[in-house]
Amino acid sequence: MTDTEPDSAVEPLESLLKVAQVRSDGTGIDTFARYVWQAKQAVRQWLTCFAGDTQYVLCEHLEDIAVIHATGFRFMQLKTRDHGSWSAAMMCDKGIKSLVRSYTECRRVDLHERATFELWLEGPAADSPETKDFVADPTSALKPLKDKILSAGLARDCLRDFLQRLVVRDNQPSRAYIDAQVLHELGRLWPAMSQPEREQIYERLLKAATAAQEAAPRPSMIEHHLATLTFDSSGALQDGRTAEIGALSRQMLSREILMAITPPRPNDSDGDMLARMASGGSASWLELKMLRAGAGTETIRRAQELRADMEVQRRLLLASRESAEVDLEKLADRLLTMAKATARKIALSGASAPATVIRSAEAITHDLLSRPSDLAFCDRMSLFDKDPELLYGYLGHLSDVCRFPWRAE
Template sequence: MTDAKQQQPIPGLDVLTRVAAVESDPTGLDTFARYRWQAKQVVRQWLTCLREQDRPLFLACEHVEDLTLIYADKVRFIQLKTRDKGSWSVAAMNDRGLDALARSYVAARKKRVHELCTFELWFEGATAGKADTEDFVRDPRSAGDEVRKKLVAHKIPRGWVDDFLQRLVIEPDQPTQAHIDAKAMWELHALWPSLSHPEVKVLYERLLTAAEAAQTAREEQPPSIQAILSAALPHLGSDLPEPHEPAGQAIAPIRDQILSRGMLLRMTPPQPGASQQQLLARISAGTSVSLMELKMTAAGASRPLIAKMQEMRADMEVERQLMLASRDSAEDDLEKLARRILRMAEATAADVELAAVTNPAAAGRPAEAIANALLSQPAHLAHCDRQNIFDRDEFFVFGYLGHLSDTCRFGWRAS
């Protein structure tokens, strides 16, 4: 894989020129840092342009809207919010996120495109855990009087509030600022499993550079993105329109803020196949994919194997929590078990790697080979549980390996 600086210029996205301009301006650097977490989320959503069905035609990065996903038949306005401390209550959402979405909704409704739109609030961290917050996140239409009054204060006419709430989507528990890089790189590794870690890092940095350049493309606000999309949507094709096309003329004010599928294809290696579509669908929806699942996918695990591991891990987790609540030495005993099962798993992974020299199937799907080797030796798995944490149940022990994988201690291939 070649270095990012050797890539050919990408039509419509003069990334290096714009990044250089930002880096030469200290004020620009402040803005650059402010939107860094959002840019990483943009990269993750940009990947969903690779989906076979229901994929965005392109993304628009915008200072007020944060992120807009444009499809052939719908538009998704997404507010991306971080939080340094505490959890998210309904009041916090009203103060940071819903206000901007309310403006987006009013602008879309005035341009008569609101029926094609969703208005989504994605935030880092957890909700407050209170009943009114949990109900609101699950179904925004359940909003009480205080929320509705706030929305009216945010300039949504009272008669439009129910329609806005029907189109509102809330996605909590987005990857934290501390962990989003690891999450994004594992997603890239799952999509391109043949890439080495350094190659994945170069690819991630290249895509992040493009996303950050798109975010900082304009110093002044363009005309209403809702007005632009209202003019462009009837003319959109399968990708970013050319400047001479009707839709191309309509989106001219935001062209430098756009990331398209064509750009992505020119910046990334060919995909190994269509097996990653479920992962892309989940990234698109903003729902969480565990690190264990990403690692197993990157290592060639089949969906049935991942489902089996998830089931065994869930069964193990019940036992683990009960044991943590009732046993004084629980954490020490679990760590001893962790060291034993990791030694066994790592030795098995090394054997699989050696065998891969003469076994191409194992080379391409090490997770399958490692899991099969471990599960074919139930007595060895059971023997790892010397403290009888799980009553020497080999399936609980194997499920515990899934837990260790999710905490970045095992990657389902030789290290």
């Protein structure tokens, strides 16, 4: 495959729009296959945006799924099968014919050198040597198979290049099993989440992917984020740039939207979470940090309530006590020393209780609130009347100003 620098290639969105204009025979952007299995596969591809290379996913544009990454494009044709295996000849009849059309159209706008064309198959490939060899290396296709591919409309002088860019991925999760597969993948991203919580995330993602597949109106939360999206010449999303995304907007699943409608992951950096807030998310810094550290809904709700109760007392102190800022800082030092020691203790327990580390915010909360006298001891000047719940709320405030991460640093 020819390596092409991103900045010397045709601008991604403009290129895709040109190809869409070529493909006006009713088999492209204006026609949408509404198969749930395909939408679930789109969710799987969308989740790869977290890895950093995938920038966004387009549903039902040229192919069932188009994945745009930092250096090129992946055009994916998805096929289901009720029973039996896939022979190489059947692959040509069912999916490769469509990939040939996409390849030809991409070639017209010099997009093919940055693209792969992939056939994703529900179920296994056949055991015949010809099929096995073809799946492992499409360039090994024998003459009858090559003739079949050429009959789909591929120019003979393009055959070798097309086969080099062709990828066959069989044994995709079946319609009966794909939900379990996606939930398993969500569990790897959010290991602290319960099954019901993962199912809620999955439902949200699938709703967005289905809307993209059908070019249907998206939930208002997603539309809000789409309105702010712009792209640079490599396809990366950039603020302050303008780009005409037009008809593609409803078919687009971006990393920014993914981050906006999912909770933080355990390995998210503070920069990742700031990006969530900058993209218009409504979650507070405290909530995002606690979510990243595995806190459940009830724990976060309680922390927010106690922080709000504390804030009333803190503002009264600042208004009425000349030394309030100095005294509050001394209290902050004592509270943070205690909280960080607790976080380290929980981290060190990871060898014997790894689940505790994954849900460190839950463990820290339980540990601190189970020691009310220790919390009260931190408040030597009775700024919060030695009330352990208000002191816990003040720790929430310190987290909100980037001084406590709810896990060992």
